[in-house]
Amino acid sequence: MNPLLPLRHFVPDTEARVMPDGRLYLYGSYDISRETTYCSDILHVFSTDDLIHWTDHGVALRSQDIPWASKGHLLYAPDCIYRDGTYYLYFCMTGSYEGVAVSDSPAGPFHDPVPITPADQDSIDPAVFIDTDGQAYYFWGQFHLRGSKLNPDMKTLDLSTLNTCIIDEKEHGFHEGISIRKRNGIYYLLYTDISRGKATCISYAMSRSPLGPYKKGGVIIDNINCDPETWNNHGCMAKYKGQWYIFYHRSSQNSKFNRRVCIEPIFFDELGYIAEVPMTSQGAEPPLSAAAPVSAALACQMMHGPYIIPSADNEIEILSHATNGSWAAYRFLAFDGPHSFSITAAAAINGGTVEIWADSLLLGSCPVTPTGGWDIFRTFYCAVTPVSGIKTLYLVFRGNDLDRRLMDVKEFRFYRDYASPAC
Incomplete structure (x- = not known):
């Protein structure tokens, strides 16, 4: 049912990843119930094998563990990827800090954080992608999306490939919250779309190349009217056990905050376009x-x-x-x-x-x-x-x-x- 996680967990800005152990892991920001601020100074990791029962693996990273960032900053919008025995957790913080920490487990804890230059102190919301040829890519940004190839160390960028405006707010409605996936040779950028007046939509753009050019496909889900004060949306799409899903969040408590992750199945037509789906109470379960x-x-x-x-x-x-x-x-x-x-x-x-x-x-x-x-x-x-x-x-x-x-x-x-x- 929606929301996905138990009441005590308020997790927005989610990335869902199927890891080598076959479980689906959920990485996201961590709101605190009844607070009137986005996120907190910790990140949790959750996993499941059925999209119904979730394991809380506890705190995976704390802002106090980020040595180069100013004290007291909040963590948000992580993404995680596996490569050659190591899990890389990409994160951002208030103050536009961006970095990556590592672990030998998809659940963390993550350690040895380092900044991602030049993304660090440039903007927000990192996303990572490894293509079928093994090349890794890194994306970040608000209002206009930046992206480039990652070097083999998964911590530095190949600036010769840097594209500083892959999509933008004027043409695509891009506000923030990027996520990237590939299906049938098409690259999908999912992002927070402000085209309907508030940043409540998750929309997508399509390309035949990771760094573009991209053409807007449409809205996947709009969380308007989930709460009187809802403002933003941020999530991803993921395939699990043969079905594609959209992961997104809803606000609660008459606020822009106190956000909780939800899920809906999504469907593609023969050209790869995704039909917009409504919010439901059932989520991935039967009615x-x-x-x-x-x-x-x-x-x-x-x-x-x-x-x-x-x-x-x-x-x-x-x-x-x-x-x-x-x-x-x-x-x-x-x-x-x-x-x-x-x-x-x-x-x-x-x-x-x-x-x-x-x-x-x-x-x-x-x-x-x-x-x-x-x-x-x-x-x-x-x-x-x-x-x-x-x-x-x-x-x-x-x-x-x-x-x-x-x-x-x-x-x-x-x-x-x-x-x-x-x-």
Whole structure:
């Protein structure tokens, strides 16, 4: 399900790499929940063999381990590659520091960091790529992308090959966040695209050469409306067990920060173009069962106010600040002809009504009365029109208090019969 990792881990700016042991490793920045700043002074590494169960390998690198950088700077946007028995972790920091550290394990810890010149103190967001002929390439930059061949030491650049404007913001919408992959002879640059007004898209450009020229292909995913304050997106695409996926992040907690990694399968046409995909709640897994309890925090899109926050005890996440006319989408749910519905919600003062929609069909409306406090949750029930199949579920919130918070929601579920209380 989305997000991929447990609640305590807020990992944006991810690179997913299948390493020689066959596991998929996830490298990314590390946000701190409830903080209002990007990233932190540590990097974690995670791995999986099924895209569902993830191992946290702990801290792989700390900013205090970077001897040439100023103290107190934050680490972000790493990439990692394997070559000849060594794993190379490329990273950047506030202050535009860029460097590489090494390890004999894909999980780290990484050590002996050195700067990448001239990328160090020039810009941000490194990306590394080894072509099928063995040549390695290094990319970095914001607003205009730089790139060159890497020398065999994997730590210095062949400046005779340097291209200082592979793609740019004016022509391609390139804002930051580069990642590169190759498929069927086509090189794909994935990047944060600002063309729709915010840097919420991951788009791609295509070429027959690693250093270009590149032509923009289109948007792969847009995380707009994952949170009222969402600003950026950054990720990669990776092939695992025969399927290609896009890894991206979503903001939470009504902020640009507190970002968490998500995943969607992607598909190519016969010319190599990638179809834009929507954000989903299911991610790489089958559709969620409407017959089982569904966490309200699995909403993949929200409009007109709601956002995801940790609960008061920090044990789960909830959907908070539903207001009149706001809605939350859950894509996709598998329905089996339910006749009733329950929602577990808190309403300090007013409460309201929750309309339940499956695609464009209104299934029913469930009243939520005041519970006495935002930390006091009760379960409410109503009958619904039966529906079957895979649908997008929309919860639409209605109330008399037009501008204020009506309710918070913990979870909901559907029932096939009328046996539930008050139905």
